[in-house]
Amino acid sequence: MKSLIDKLGKTFDIKDIVYQRPNLAFVTVSKEHVLNLITNLLDYEGFSHFVLLSCVDWIEDNAFQLTYFLNNPTLKIDIAVRCFIDRNNPTMTSAHHLWKQIATYQRELKEMYGIDFPGSPGVDENFVLEGWDNIPPMRREFDTKKYAEETFFPRPRNKTNDPKEYMKSKMYPND
Amino acid sequence: MSLKDILMPFKAWGNVFKEPVTLKDVKREGAPRYRGFHKNDVATCIGCGTCEAICENEAIVMVPVEGIETKNGDSGLRPMVDYGRCCWCGLCVDVCTTNSLSLSNEYIWTTNDPEEFRFIPGVVDKPWNNSEKGWTKPGPNFSYYGKERVPMPELKPDERDKSFIEIVRGYSKEQAMKEADRCVECGICVATCPAHMGIPEYIKAIRNDDLNEGLRILYDTNPLPEICGRICTHKCETVCSVGHQGDPLSIRWLKRYIADQQPAENYKKILETEKITKNGKRIAIVGSGPSGLSAAHYLAQMGYECVVFEKLPKPGGMMRYGIPEYRLPYDALDKDIDYIKSLGVEIRCNVTIGKDITLEELHSQYDAIFVGTGLHLGRSTRIPGTDHPNVYQAVDLLRDVTMGKDIPATESIVVIGGGNVAMDITRTLARIQNQRYGKVNIITTSLESEKEMPADHEEIIEAREERATIIPGWGPVRIEIENNKIKGLHVVKCTSVFDENRRFNPKFDESQTNFFAGDMIVESIGQGMDISYLSESIKENLKFNERGRILVNEYFQSSLEWLFVGGDIIQGPDVIHGIANGHKAANGIDKFLSEKA
Structure with a gap:
């Protein structure tokens, strides 16, 4: 794995390398280099299987982190390529031309985070949230609890006890 | 539409008679680490509610469970999970302070009754209760809040063993905030603190870097934070929930941090005590130890005119005349006392009640009296040889050190006792030996084994670092005297100190003996009270319990309604109990005088 990362490092500006397991490493590259890197991994390094594309909302850093998980079925190793994109302009180049199924992930990310992948087939179609009329729900500023309380009819929560106050009531009620 | 599309439905008919x-x-069993229904080892769980606090879905509520008692360190509550709300994220498991909570890998279970989807894991019988698979904390060292406390900067043994400079240097802002960050705010500690201080709240104030708020919280329940921040027995730390899987929070040092950061001249503004309206009533307080000062503080805040009578030359009681300066420097002590004085409290030193003025006279001049005269009389083992002039009481020597008197520290000393006072005199004498002779030769022995010694463990460690020899587990038999000079102490092995009812009832193995050589013996096996200032007529009207202690009610009011009694002579002995007693007594005096008016 290390020799592969070293080799990639000669061509790409790779940062934040994490050797998570002997068969899994994370690397971070700039948004502009992601497609070059994953294309290279597909065409030259045997990472023919696309596993998944995920996103993390780093709201404090005003960034979304995209992670492309790829698998080399021959060597049985995984590499996860990360990049950060601007949260104020969440647009990323589509990679559906490399693996067709990426379009589905990109469609999901559009719906859940509002990240656009121009040209990705069906990217503007509903994924699971038919009739959604709010901000994308996986964005951290989305108040899930408030939304649920306003939209559904929650069963009231059971009565709870604060340990400190409960202990006072039992152990020193008159103090 | 292609021909294939037309023919495909007919092709499906070919499967109609096949086995489904x-x-x-x-x-289908869940994966070994699958996150299924909760398990809880309710005997290990302490009901701290951290699982509830972290649950984003409010799926956990803390409820009482029959048969689980509320006691120090255990709220008696246990988590109930609502599976209509739970999203199986496992954060409750990851944050659990005792590692009692886990998730089984069982995910299939159903019932027609929605109420049954709310249950108390570990209490309600479920098939997965003994499942070994499922989600537990990822690794033994995993912790959201850090297992190790931030180390306290201290003087090294060779930097401190010849002087009385304070050993503990105190946290910096960065260190305090890092340590405060380990607190899970469960509040389990509050019940154990005799003063029930707002511990989670003042630690939160440190995290928020709002030390004004921190000081206000401290003074709500404790008017001696500089003192307690240094020498409190910190029982709170023994029940800290974080301590179950790591070091407990440094609660005492965090308290000290707040007080240390605030300059004395800001106190009155922060605590909003610049203007106190007097109510015209006068209270006499006998003794300026923790209970007396605490009572004076809270009474003064309420508008009472308080006069404190102190027998010794300076105020503070045992805090000044019992605790060595290297643990509690006088300027820290004076900072707390000076603030109380700034509230209008008058402290009259060198006044002995019963000699300079009687309690009856005080009663005629004041509306109520609080007495907190402490335990200043050293107890003797009464073994043969204790009447030798080179046998001393620890409390007397410690008092003399504070008063600047010349201490009769010889070249080899034996101390009898295993409490904090024994450690205080051991370390004090070790310093004096070091200053005088350039070496330490002191043996301290106690009945208790090292595990049972009442002294704080760090005191024992630090005494050894300062080259004192601590030999626990021996009972004194007699002092060897030859030509009127002490040669040492004969001891026998102590096999147990307490009986099955935790009563003091030491047992010895006479076949195992030892001899500790020394030319001076110091006894430090406990202290008694001196209430000779109570006249016979007052004593006749007071009620005493079977141990000779004055009986008081929950407000520390004696059977003479104008006389309130607290501190070590009632409860303790320690500073924080005294503070709590003084506070309650102040409320009691206020109640008594308000009802009387």
Whole structure:
């Protein structure tokens, strides 16, 4: 794995390398280099299987982190390529031309985070949230609890006890 | 539409008589680390509620459970999970302070009654209660809040063993905030603190870097934070929930941090005591130890005119005349006392009640009296040889050190006792030996084994670092005297100190003996009270318990309604009990005088 990362490092500006397991490493590259890197991994390094594309909302850093998980079925190793994109302009180049199924992930990310992948087939179609009329729900500023309380009819929560106050009531009620 | 599309439905008919592939009643077990229904080892759980606090879905509520008692370190509550709300994220498991909570890998269970989806894991019988698979904390060292406390900067043994400079240097802002960050705010500690201080709240104030708020919280329940921040027995730390899987929070040092950061001249503004309206009533307080000062503080805040009478030359009681300066420097002590004085409290030193003025006279001049005169009389083992002039009481020597008197520290000393006072005199004498002779030769022995010694463990460690020899587990038999000079102490092995009812009832193995050489013996096996200032007529009207202690009610009011009694002579002995007693007594005096008016 290390020799592969070293080799990639000669061509790409790779940062934040994490050797998570002997068969899994994370690397971070700039948004502009992601497609070059994953294309290279597909065409030259045997990472023919696309596993998944995920996103993390780093709201404090005003960034979304995209992670492309790829698998080399021959060597049985995984590499996860990360990049950060601007949260104020969440647009990323589509990679559906490399693996067709990426379009589905990109469609999901559009719906859940509002990240656009121009040209990705069906990217503007509903994924699971038919009739959604709010901000994308996986964005951290989305108040899930408030939304649920306003939209559904929650069963009231059971009565709870604060340990400190409960202990006072039992152990020193008159103090 | 292609020909294939037209023919495909007919092709499907070809399967109509084939065996169906549906598998019935075949259980698919979850993966070994699957996050299924909760398990809770309710005997290990302490009901701290951290699982509830972290649950984003409010799926956990803390409820009482029959048969689980509320006691120090255990709220008696246990988590109930609502599976209509739980999202199986496992954060409750990851944050659990005792590692009692886990998730089984069982995910199939159903019932027609929605109420049954709310239950108390570990209490309600479920098939997965003993499941070994499922989600537990990822690794033994995993912790959201850090297992190790931030180390306290201290003087090294060779930097401190010849002087009385304060050993503990105190946290910096960065260190305090890092340590405060380990607190899970469960509040389990509050019940154990005799003063029930707002511990989670003042630690939160440190995290928020709002030390004004921190000081206000401290003074709500404790008017001696500089003192307690240094020498409190910190029982709170023994029940800290974080301590179950790591070091407990440094609660005492965090308290000190707040007080240390605030300059004395800001106190009155922060605590909003610049203007106190007097109510015209006068209270006499006998003794300026923790209970007396605490009572004076809270009474003064309420508008009472308080006069404190102190027998010794300076105020503070045992805090000044019992605790060595290297643990509690006088300027820290004076900072707390000076603030109380700034509230209008008058402290009259060198006044002995019963000699300079009687309690009856005080009663005629004041509306109520609080007495907190402490335990200043050293107890003797009464073994043969204790009447030798070179046998001393620890409390007397410690008092003399504070008063600047010349201490009769010889070249080899034996101390009898295993409490904090024994450690205080051991370390004090070790310093004096070091200053005088350039070496330490002191043996301290106690009945208790090292595990049972009442002294704080760090005191024992630090005494050894300062080259004192601590030999626990021996009972004194007699002092060897030859030509009127002490040669040492004969001891026998102590096999147990307390009986099955935790009563003091030491047992010895006479076949195991030892001899500790020394030319001076110091006894430090406890202290008694001196209430000779109570006249016979007052004593006749007071009620005493079977141990000779004055009986008081919950407000520390004696059977003479104008006389309130607290501190070590009632409860303790320690500073924080005294503070709590003084506070309650102040409320009691206020109640008594308000009802009387």
